[in-house]
Amino acid sequence: MSVRLLPTRLPSRLLTTSNASATIKSLSQTQFIYRRFHDTPNAQSTATQQSLQNDPTHMIPTNTPSGADLAAPTPSSPLSFSTSLKHPGKKVSPNEYLKAFNNKELISFMMMGLCTLNSATLKLCIKMFPYVPMAVIKALVYRIYCGGETLDEVKQAGLRLHERGINNMMISLTIEACDGNDNIDPEYIIDETVKSINGILEPHTRTMIETCDKNINDIPSGYVALKPTGFAKNAAHVLKNYKNGEEAAFAELVAKATRACQAVYDANKRLAKEYPDRTAPFVVAVIDAEKHDLQPGVYELQRQLYQKFNKVNQPCYVVGTLQMYLSESASLLAQEERLAQENNYRLGLKLVRGAYIHSEKERSSIIHKTKQDTDDNYNAGITYCIDSILNQKDKESTIGHLVVASHNADSLKLASSKVYTQENATNINKSNVVLGQLLGMADNITYDLIKNYQIGNVIKYVPWGPPLETKEYLLRRLEENGDAVRNDNGWPLVKATCGTLIGRLFKA
Numbered sequence: 001m002s003v004r005l006l007p008t009r010l011p012s013r014l015l016t017t018s019n020a021s022a023t024i025k026s027l028s029q030t031q032f033i034y035r036r037f038h039d040t041p042n043a044q045s046t047a048t049q050q051s052l053q054n055d056p057t058h059m060i061p062t063n064t065p066s067g068a069d070l071a072a073p074t075p076s077s078p079l080s081f082s083t084s085l086k087h088p089g090k091k092v093s094p095n096e097y098l099k100a101f102n103n104k105e106l107i108s109f110m111m112m113g114l115c116t117l118n119s120a121t122l123k124l125c126i127k128m129f130p131y132v133p134m135a136v137i138k139a140l141v142y143r144i145y146c147g148g149e150t151l152d153e154v155k156q157a158g159l160r161l162h163e164r165g166i167n168n169m170m171i172s173l174t175i176e177a178c179d180g181n182d183n184i185d186p187e188y189i190i191d192e193t194v195k196s197i198n199g200i201l202e203p204h205t206r207t208m209i210e211t212c213d214k215n216i217n218d219i220p221s222g223y224v225a226l227k228p229t230g231f232a233k234n235a236a237h238v239l240k241n242y243k244n245g246e247e248a249a250f251a252e253l254v255a256k257a258t259r260a261c262q263a264v265y266d267a268n269k270r271l272a273k274e275y276p277d278r279t280a281p282f283v284v285a286v287i288d289a290e291k292h293d294l295q296p297g298v299y300e301l302q303r304q305l306y307q308k309f310n311k312v313n314q315p316c317y318v319v320g321t322l323q324m325y326l327s328e329s330a331s332l333l334a335q336e337e338r339l340a341q342e343n344n345y346r347l348g349l350k351l352v353r354g355a356y357i358h359s360e361k362e363r364s365s366i367i368h369k370t371k372q373d374t375d376d377n378y379n380a381g382i383t384y385c386i387d388s389i390l391n392q393k394d395k396e397s398t399i400g401h402l403v404v405a406s407h408n409a410d411s412l413k414l415a416s417s418k419v420y421t422q423e424n425a426t427n428i429n430k431s432n433v434v435l436g437q438l439l440g441m442a443d444n445i446t447y448d449l450i451k452n453y454q455i456g457n458v459i460k461y462v463p464w465g466p467p468l469e470t471k472e473y474l475l476r477r478l479e480e481n482g483d484a485v486r487n488d489n490g491w492p493l494v495k496a497t498c499g500t501l502i503g504r505l506f507k508a
C-alpha cells in the first residue's frame with residue numbers, strides 16, 4: 001500500500017480550539033500518521049479528485065492500528081479491548097449469545113450456517129436465491145434479518161432487542177429500488193416512514209429512557225434510515241442526472257426526504273421538552289448510501305439536509321453515509337467537512353465499508369484494491385471523526401455525530417477503546433458516537449460489546465417492510481455472510497446452534 005509517512009502534524013483547526021493542549025496530548029500519544037488523499041492505494045477516479053487535488057486540507061489521519069497493535073482476541077471473546085475497558089474476567093462461552101434467540105431463530109441461523117459451509121455452497125445459494133419462493137425465505141431467514149411487516153411488529157422487535165441490552169435501533173422501511181424499480185410509490189414510502197418515526201422511533205426512545213436504569217445521555221439515539229432511491233419514481237435516473245435535466249424531479253426527492261427529517265426534528269423538540277438534560281439527539285435521520293453512480297446525487301441530498309437541519313451549536317439531526325471502500329472517500333470526508341465549515345452547518349456521519357462490492361461494475365477503478373486498504377481507510381476515518389467529536393466542547397465540533405456501522409471486531413474495538421476511556425468518563429460528547437450492526441449479523445460481537453464490556457451505545461439496524469421488497473437486502477446479507485463474518489459462520493455456526501437446541505431439549 002502506498003502510504004506517505006509525514007512528520008506528526010495536526011490539522012490547524014484542531015489547534016485553534018480551547019482544549020488544544022488536550023488534543024495535542026491525545027494525538028501525539030497515538031502518533032498520527034497522515035496520508036495525503038492522492039496517496040490512497042487506487043488512483044482517484046472521479047472529478048472529485050481533480051477539484052480537490054490542490055487543497056492541502058485533504059488529508060485524513062491514519063491512526064490505524066496494524067494487526068500487531070491490536071491485542072489478539074481471546075478464545076472466549078471475539079473482542080479484546082484496551083485496559084481502560086473493564087472485562088468481568090469470568091470465562092464466557094463464545095456461544096452464550098445464542099441463548100437470547102428462540103428455537104425458530106436458531107434454526108434460521110443454522111440454515112445460514114449451512115449456506116456458508118464453503119464458498120461453493122455459498123455461490124450456489126446466491127445463484128438460487130432469486131428463485132427461492134418467498135414463503136421459504138420468510139419461514140427460514142426473514143425473521144432473523146428483518147424486524148417485521150407492521151409498526152407493531154417492529155415495536156416488538158425493539159423490545160426484544162432491549163431484552164438483549166440493545167437500547168435503540170435504526171429502523172429502515174426497506175423497499176429496494178436501486179436498479180430503477182418503477183413500481184415503487186414514493187408517496188407511500190414517505191407516509192410510512194413518517195408513521196414509523198412517530199409510531200415506533202419516538203415512543204421506543206421514550207420507553208428506553210423511562211425503563212433503562214441509565215443516565216439520560218447514556219441511552220443511544222434512535223435512527224430512521226432513509227433510502228434515497230425510495231423517494232422518487234425512477235430515482236436512479238433522477239439521482240444520476242440531478243444537475244442534468246432532472247432538477248425538478250430531484251427537488252421533489254429532496255422535498256420528500258425533508259418531510260422525514262422534519263418529522264425527526266419535531267420528535268426531537270417534543271422529547272427535549274420532556275428530557276431537557278439530554279445533550280445528544282433523541283432521534284436522527286440517516287441517509288443510506290447507494291451504488292456508486294447514484295452517490296453524487298445522494299451527496300447533494302445530504303448536503304441540503306445538513307444545511308437545513310444541522311445548525312451550529314445544535315445536535316445533529318441528520319446523518320449522511322460515507323462508504324470507506326471507495327478510494328475517493330478520504331477526500332470526500334475532507335470535502336464534506338470543508339463544505340460544512342464554509343456553509344455554517346454540522347456534519348453527522350455514518351461510516352460504512354460499503355455493501356455493493358459484488359455488484360459495482362467499475363469496481364477496479366472506484367474501490368480500494370485490497371480489503372486491507374479498505375480496513376485501513378475505515379479505521380482512519382472513524383479515528384478522525386471520533387477525535388473530532390471528543391476533543392471539542394459540547395456541540396462545537398464540525399463533525400457532531402458518528403455511527404460506526406460495522407461488524408468488524410477490530411474496528412469496533414478501535415472505536416470503543418477510543419471512546420470508553422477513563423479520560424472520557426465525563427465527556428458528554430461520547431454519546432454522539434454510536435456503534436451499529438445489522439439485525440442478524442455479528443450478534444456474538446454485539447453481545448460481547450454489551451455484556452462483557454458494558455458498551456452502552458450499541459444499536460441494531462432493523463429493516464422492515466413487505467418480505468418481497470426486502471429480497472435484494474436479504475441477498476446482500478447472504479453475500480456478506482460469506483465474506484464478512486467468516487469465522488463464526490459455516491460449520492461453527494451449525495455446531496453452535498445445534499448445541500444450543502440440543503441443550504434446550506435436554507433441559508426440557
Ligand SMILES: Cc1cc2nc3c(=O)[nH]c(=O)nc-3n(C[C@H](O)[C@H](O)[C@H](O)COP(=O)(O)OP(=O)(O)OC[C@H]3O[C@@H](n4cnc5c(N)ncnc54)[C@H](O)[C@@H]3O)c2cc1C
Pocket residue numbers: 170287288289290321323325352353354355356357367368369370371372374405406407408436437438460461480483484485
Ligand atoms: C448499521 C449499518 C448500516 C449500513 N448502511 C449501509 C449503507 O447505507 N450503504 C452501504 O453501502 N452499506 C451499508 N452497510 C453495510 C456495510 O457497508 C458493509 O457492507 C458491512 O457492514 C460489512 O462490512 P464491515 O464493516 O462489517 O466489515 P468487514 O466484514 O470486515 O468487511 C467487509 C467489507 O469490506 C469491503 N471489502 C471486502 N473485500 C474487499 C476487497 N477485496 N477490496 C476492497 N474492499 C473490500 C467491502 O466493503 C465488504 O462489505 C451498513 C452496515 C451497517 C452495520
